[in-house]
Amino acid sequence: MEENHMFDSKARSPWTSLRGIERITVSPGKQRIEAAITIPGSKSLTNRALIMSALADGKSQISGILKSDDSYWCIEALKKLGVNIKLQGNTAYVDGNGGGWSTADLYIGSAGTIARFLPGALAACREGEWELEASQSMRKRPVAPLIDALKELGAEIDYLAVKDYYPLRMKGAEMKGGEVSLSGAISSQFISGVLIAAPYFNETTTVTIKDEIVQHAYVYLTLDLMKEFGADVQDDNALQQIVINPQGYKAKDIQLEPDASAACYFLALAAVTNGRIRINGLTEKTKQPDIQMLEVFEQMGCKVTRGTTFIELEGAAQLKGDFVISMKEMSDQALTLAAIALFADGPVTIKEIAHIRHHESDRIRVICKALTQLGIKVEEFSDGLKVYPGTPKSAFLNTYDDHRVAMALALIGSRTEGIQLNDPGCVSKTFPQYFAWLEELGLRITKQGTE
Structure with a gap:
């Protein structure tokens, strides 16, 4: 699939945030992330x-x-x-x-x-x-x-x-x-x-x-x-x-229930920064498939509390790797896992996601390219990828007009200074306020654009 470098402005609705912002820089915050949040509907x-x-x-x-x-x-x-x-x-x-x-x-x-x-x-x-x-x-x-x-x-x-x-x-x-x-x-x-x-x-x-x-x-x-x-x-x-x-x-x-896919970015944020996030109004009983990420976070050493009206995740000082996982049933979170896997203590292999090559971008190729730009060793397969531990460097990364690419790559900025993303407004496809929420949780967000 041809990779999109330019976004389609007509597809952005009046509910779009970040209009006129061409680039955003995400950097770590100064304090531990601790919060309880309520995610918008699925x-x-x-x-x-x-x-x-x-x-x-x-x-x-x-x-x-x-x-x-x-x-x-x-x-x-x-x-x-x-x-x-x-x-x-x-x-x-x-x-x-x-x-x-x-x-x-x-x-x-x-x-x-x-x-x-x-x-x-x-x-x-x-x-x-x-x-x-x-x-x-x-x-x-x-x-x-x-x-x-x-x-x-x-x-x-x-x-x-x-x-x-x-x-x-x-x-x-x-x-x-x-x-x-x-x-x-x-x-x-x-x-x-x-x-x-x-x-x-x-x-x-x-x-x-x-x-x-x-x-x-x-x-x-x-x-x-x-x-x-x-x-x-x-x-x-x-x-x-x-x-x-x-x-x-x-x-x-x-x-309607809160969106489990959106919730996973904030759980991943807590996981990767050794913070604590509670998601109100969402429970493990949801039938939304991305809730299966709770088991992945536990496998990586995080503590998950499954309440009757909430889910809470507390991160680990060092995330664990050295596992192979099929993300077929929760493929929207494949990029989320890839983005935090580089901070684990061993490689993480993600399999059975060939179909995500046909989404807004060829997501497997795009995430491999971004991780390589960051100086991270990564292997690309037809149906997935293998991410090796590493220390990412600052880089300017393309989002390919793909909301999940932008949201996943932003997580790396919670641990690495100066992760720059082009066209951050693409997140409005499913979560217009994403970067505002990251900023509220303490990450440093810098915007550059025409306004």
């Missing part, structure tokens, strides 16, 4: 809940939404489709109209969730025409497994530029339902994209997974939320076959 749950409530009949209240670029473009698209959505703080009031959506031209930014969840929902609308445009980085992420499955079920979809990629043109159609098989090897979101729409198909839909699912937990998140909104769905425990009967969503008042 990105994964926010866009699922917004789309399901928009399809539902009646008024839903969704509390604890994440206000980020991804959720902004989801809300804007739904408004253009004629769904009445009002925001008060972190609560969205959604007046669902049963999928009777208006014709519109839609822009979805870089949001993988909308790119994979919206086409099925549109296909299930019996009338209307839509053009779906995406950001430059989203145009490079394949969407064929989803589109092929939807076409098989009756959807009318055309590619407007390059086959198998955004932008798309769609027409409302009679989605007959029936049997369909698709792959989850590139992204579990393709499966969720069919599942979310299937209650609005004419007949029972049976989804068979023909190979593997890279992250099972996200499919379970989809199924659980569908059931909360009143869908009639059954699955086997292995998620090899899922059956959805035609029964539309009902309006629902729902409180």
Whole structure:
């Protein structure tokens, strides 16, 4: 995949922070990090809940939404489709109209969730025409497994530029339902994209997974939320076959959990600085897969307290290495682990994450390049990397318009003077206030830019 050096300014929403800031420098703070924080709502749950409530009949209240670029473009698209959505703080009031959506031209930014969840929902609308445009980085992420499955079920979809990629043109159609098989090897979101729409198909839909699912937990998140909104769905425990009967969503008042992926950066910050961080409102019982990072932190010598209403992590004076780990089910944290692994007492090998080469950037190549720039020895594999212990030097690092690259590399600045990152505003895709929070926790943040 071609690496992005320039960001796509159109994809940044009004909720973007750091507008006009071209470079940020992260350096260690002077005091031990000790804090209790409350993380914004789950990105994964926010866009699922917004789309399901928009399809539902009646008024839903969704509390604890994440206000980020991804959720902004989801809300804007739904408004253009004629769904009445009002925001008060972190609560969205959604007046669902049963999928009777208006014709519109839609822009979805870089949001993988909308790119994979919206086409099925549109296909299930019996009338209307839509053009779906995406950001430059989203145009490079394949969407064929989803589109092929939807076409098989009756959807009318055309590619407007390059086959198998955004932008798309769609027409409302009679989605007959029936049997369909698709792959989850590139992204579990393709499966969720069919599942979310299937209650609005004419007949029972049976989804068979023909190979593997890279992250099972996200499919379970989809199924659980569908059931909360009143869908009639059954699955086997292995998620090899899922059956959805035609029964539309009902309006629902729902409180979303904090985002476990975002929480992990702050837990990692405590781990790597021998600090202490408590995350309020998130527990080990969440089904968000990145919660599995708690076991990784413990393996590295950290003390984790699993409370009934919180999670707390206390770091170690010296992180432990010398292990090999599959990050397949929590691959969003692969870069987080890579960034702190260099401070461990032995090498850390991360495996089974080939699919993250197809995200906003080729994340394996990008993190290896950054670590090499820092003077750290690293080995790159087709499906992962091996990070050796070392003392990083100051460097100016590219974020490749990738929020997870920027957030992970910033952690290195908690132990190393002068870690400079270009285009720090890319974090607004999922966590606009990330650098402000790091500064509040005591890290030294210096901004340079046009303003």
